[in-house]
Amino acid sequence: MYQSQKLAIKYLVVAFALFGVMIAAGLLTAAYYLQPRLLFNTLDFSTAKILHINTLVVWNLMGFFGAVYWFLPQEVEREVVGIRLANVMFWVFCAAFLTVAAVFAVVQTGPSAESTLWLINQGRKYVEAPRWAALGILAIVAVFMFNIIATAVKARRLSGVLGVLIVDLVPLFVLYLDAFPSETNMAKDMYWWWWLVHLWVEGTWEVLIACIMAWTLMRLLNTSRRIVETWLYIDIGLVMGSGILGLGHHYYWIGTPKYWFALGGFFSALEPLPLIGMVVHAIYDAGVHRMHCSNRPALYWMFAEAFGNFFGAGVFGFMMTLPQINLFTHGTQWTASHGHFAWWGAYVCGLISIFYVVLAEARGARQIDGPLWKWSFALLNLGIIGMAGGLLIAGMAQTFHERALGGSTLQSFITAQASSWFVEGMWMRMAFGVMFAIGYVLLVVDLVRVGRMASVVELRIPEVGA
Amino acid sequence: MSNSHGADPAFWRAGAISATVVMLVILGLLSVNSLTVITAGGSHVPPYTAINQQILYRYDPVKGYDMPVIGGEDLLFGRRYDPEQARALVTRGKLVIQTKACIDCHTFFGIGAYFAPDLTKSWLDPAWDQLWMPMTGSKTREEAMVKFLIHPDRYPTWSRQMPDLHLTQQDAEGVVAYLKWMSAINTNGFPANFGHAPQP
Ligand code: HEM
Ligand code: HEM
Ligand SMILES: [Fe+2]
Numbered sequence: 001m002y003q004s005q006k007l008a009i010k011y012l013v014v015a016f017a018l019f020g021v022m023i024a025a026g027l028l029t030a031a032y033y034l035q036p037r038l039l040f041n042t043l044d045f046s047t048a049k050i051l052h053i054n055t056l057v058v059w060n061l062m063g064f065f066g067a068v069y070w071f072l073p074q075e076v077e078r079e080v081v082g083i084r085l086a087n088v089m090f091w092v093f094c095a096a097f098l099t100v101a102a103v104f105a106v107v108q109t110g111p112s113a114e115s116t117l118w119l120i121n122q123g124r125k126y127v128e129a130p131r132w133a134a135l136g137i138l139a140i141v142a143v144f145m146f147n148i149i150a151t152a153v154k155a156r157r158l159s160g161v162l163g164v165l166i167v168d169l170v171p172l173f174v175l176y177l178d179a180f181p182s183e184t185n186m187a188k189d190m191y192w193w194w195w196l197v198h199l200w201v202e203g204t205w206e207v208l209i210a211c212i213m214a215w216t217l218m219r220l221l222n223t224s225r226r227i228v229e230t231w232l233y234i235d236i237g238l239v240m241g242s243g244i245l246g247l248g249h250h251y252y253w254i255g256t257p258k259y260w261f262a263l264g265g266f267f268s269a270l271e272p273l274p275l276i277g278m279v280v281h282a283i284y285d286a287g288v289h290r291m292h293c294s295n296r297p298a299l300y301w302m303f304a305e306a307f308g309n310f311f312g313a314g315v316f317g318f319m320m321t322l323p324q325i326n327l328f329t330h331g332t333q334w335t336a337s338h339g340h341f342a343w344w345g346a347y348v349c350g351l352i353s354i355f356y357v358v359l360a361e362a363r364g365a366r367q368i369d370g371p372l373w374k375w376s377f378a379l380l381n382l383g384i385i386g387m388a389g390g391l392l393i394a395g396m397a398q399t400f401h402e403r404a405l406g407g408s409t410l411q412s413f414i415t416a417q418a419s420s421w422f423v424e425g426m427w428m429r430m431a432f433g434v435m436f437a438i439g440y441v442l443l444v445v446d447l448v449r450v451g452r453m454a455s456v457v458e459l460r461i462p463e464v465g466a
Numbered sequence: 467m468s469n470s471h472g473a474d475p476a477f478w479r480a481g482a483i484s485a486t487v488v489m490l491v492i493l494g495l496l497s498v499n500s501l502t503v504i505t506a507g508g509s510h511v512p513p514y515t516a517i518n519q520q521i522l523y524r525y526d527p528v529k530g531y532d533m534p535v536i537g538g539e540d541l542l543f544g545r546r547y548d549p550e551q552a553r554a555l556v557t558r559g560k561l562v563i564q565t566k567a568c569i570d571c572h573t574f575f576g577i578g579a580y581f582a583p584d585l586t587k588s589w590l591d592p593a594w595d596q597l598w599m600p601m602t603g604s605k606t607r608e609e610a611m612v613k614f615l616i617h618p619d620r621y622p623t624w625s626r627q628m629p630d631l632h633l634t635q636q637d638a639e640g641v642v643a644y645l646k647w648m649s650a651i652n653t654n655g656f657p658a659n660f661g662h663a664p665q666p
Contacts, residue, residue, distance in 0.1 A: 331576030
């Protein structure tokens with residue numbers, strides 16, 4: 001095994017451990033809606049939520065790093081250049097995460113001084129981590145870039161997938177610079193912040209995961225490189241063609257000009273196209289392979305990725321992407337419903353799939369199956385669908401009482417929060433959240449055992465290069 | 467995939483690159499324009515000295531949605547802030563908003579967390595006159611806001627409350643100025659029907 005692949009496993013293990021931390025923080029965050037006195041003035045909703053979404057970003061990034069460090073040496077058939085440094089950065093990443101999480105949990109916020117932004121909390125959604133930690137992430141991403149580019153140069157090999165990945169690293173790094181400013185003017189602040197959230201998370205990350213999934217597809221189903229690369233380019237063309245100006249669906253209400261209504265509405269309505277393409281392709285693959293594969297969990301999670309992305313991002317996003325509708329759904333639990341479902345489909349399912357592929361290869365398992373992964377697969381997916389459903393119901397109550405009838409005043413906010421639909425939606429989210437958490441525990445157990453225990457049943461190894 | 471381009475990656479690569487480049491160029495041009503519009507003092511965002519004036523949010527029959535209206539002089543804390551002082555005060559407010567992570571409970575322009583009310587037009591919220599001025603024994607809206615922000619847990623209105631975030635007097639004044647200035651931003655009609663019945 002390459003050194004880089006050992007690092008990959010470390011990254012993936014930590015990523016999935018942090019997935020657990022994130023779920024715990026999510027359950028806590030959800031609990032305040034049901035029990036408002038919970039930890040009041042001790043550890044408030046805001047702190048729990050910061051832990052929840054910042055851990056999300058970190059563990060996803062770690063998962064991507066793990067996947068790339070795993071596939072890269074296979075792709076170029078040599079050790080990754082600068083792997084020592086990459087190892088150092090891994091520990092830096094872990095230490096920085098622990099420090100930031102501890103500071104968030106204990107210190108939480110600081111006096112209104114520039115020093116707070118550097119040391120404690122930046123108070124911008126998803127990028128609350130203080131500036132020193134954001135600098136750390138930049139350094140880690142820089143080393144990651146160096147590893148990949150230097151390896152490609154040394155190997156004198158540049159496949160299409162690797163080329164795309166390298167180009168994608170540039171915006172991955174550059175857009176993260178957006179995690180630093182503290183612009184007074186909220187309109188401008190939000191203008192740039194959406195480059196980070198929409199263009200980074202829904203753009204460069206999409207390309208990153210597409211590259212990783214391309215490698216996975218080639219290993220899992222022996223899809224030919226020509227076909228995978230063709231699909232990759234089509235996907236990127238559609239994502240960028242619709243998504244770059246689709247950014248405008250976040251520019252309806254932040255002070256920006258009205259032409260974003262038409263532009264954002266039109267182009268973001270096209271954003272589901274590449275997602276439909278993925279679904280079609282998945283069904284086609286399923287037909288060709290009749291769902292036979294030596295690594296069934298990985299295959300099923302890959303399908304969950306295609307369908308989850310389509311429903312969560314494509315359908316749930318599409319529902320509220322036109323300005324006429326968004327005026328009333330904007331900033332309600334409806335958004336959270338889409339946010340959970342889309343993120344799940346776009347990144348988490350893919351990361352789980354990859355982890356199964358990596359573990360099977362690492363442990364030399366020829367066949368991976370068993371009952372446990374099916375349970376976790378069902379519980380996790382039903383959990384997220386149920387949560388998205390509960391949030392959607394709550395969001396509809398808000399849309400009706402708060403946005404449409406009440407005009408979004410404090411009083412109308414309270415009316416909506418107290419409405420029975422909202423309250424039931426919150427209980428539903430909690431119940432399915434617990435289900436989700438159980439699914440996670442089973443997933444971890446299965447990941448620990450996979451390929452090690454006696455689940456080696458029958459041999460059905462696809463021929464390499466077929 | 468039977469036509470000649472079907473599985474020719476190079477063809478689709480060229481397509482992907484051109485789509486990306488064209489879109490990026492358009493986004494760049496539009497951004498230049500948008501940023502001019504949203505500069506403080508631009509056509510959608512008032513200068514910081516708007517905190518010296520009266521702010522209203524009224525239905526505009528021509529546009530078909532609510533628009534902020536900047537009226538005559540209506541001093542904040544009885545002081546008239548010159549442009550430099552106004553900028554400093556509002557900047558202080560933004561620093562408080564970030565360092566206390568208000569956006570992880572509230573939304574601004576509808577963006578943030580959904581645990582607490584949207585603050586885009588909070589300055590104009592009828593709750594200040596109706597609830598908090600009597601509750602805090604204040605004569606003006608800004609006085610009530612400052613008292614609430616310093617000790618929010620002392621003035622509960624329902625089961626969910628805002629915690630004490632250790633704001634100083636200056637912090638609270640900065641936030642109030644911020645919310646007043648922000649309520650004067652033209653947000654294309656969001657939130658709709660704020661503080662009045664829906665328009666027919
Ligand atoms: C990669 C796929 C996607 C992911 C991970 C994703 C995730 C998210 C998240 C997390 C938010 C909340 C942002 C916030 O913090 O305020 C959001 C907002 C939004 N998304 Fe997506 N999304 C995806 C794709 C889409 C697509 C394809 C559409 C439309 C067709 C869409 C439409 C929207 C809209 C309109 C909002 C704004 C909601 C509001 O007004 O409050 N998204 N998305
Ligand atoms: C037990 C499971 C989970 C629970 C109970 C939970 C709960 C929550 C809560 C309460 C919030 C705050 C929303 C608000 O402001 O009211 C939140 C935000 C968020 N969570 Fe989760 N979460 C869970 C799992 C996940 C997972 C698996 C993902 C990613 C796939 C995720 C992604 C997000 C995102 C992106 C946001 C910000 C979205 C927005 O504000 O629109 N969560 N979550
Ligand atoms: Fe978006």
